[in-house]
Amino acid sequence: MKKNFNLCGISLGGILALNYVLDFPDKVKSLVLIGISHKVPKVMFSIQNIIFRFQQ
Numbered sequence: 001m002k003k004n005f006n007l008c009g010i011s012l013g014g015i016l017a018l019n020y021v022l023d024f025p026d027k028v029k030s031l032v033l034i035g036i037s038h039k040v041p042k043v044m045f046s047i048q049n050i051i052f053r054f055q056q
Contacts, residue, residue, distance in 0.1 A: 005027070006028075006030045007031050009031075010034045010035055012044060012045070012048060014033040014036035018036070
């Protein structure tokens with residue numbers, strides 16, 4: 001049985017959480033975003049994505 005989960009993101013984590021929900025909407029039951037920017041900080045987001053790729 002597959003269960004959906006609640007996802008919460010703060011600041012840049014909120015942007016990443018939002019991106020996850022857009023990629024996998026069927027896996028998330030609810031989304032809470034706290035203190036995210038209305039503009040995506042493209043440089044920081046790129047650096048974060050590079051770091052995540054090395055961790056996998």
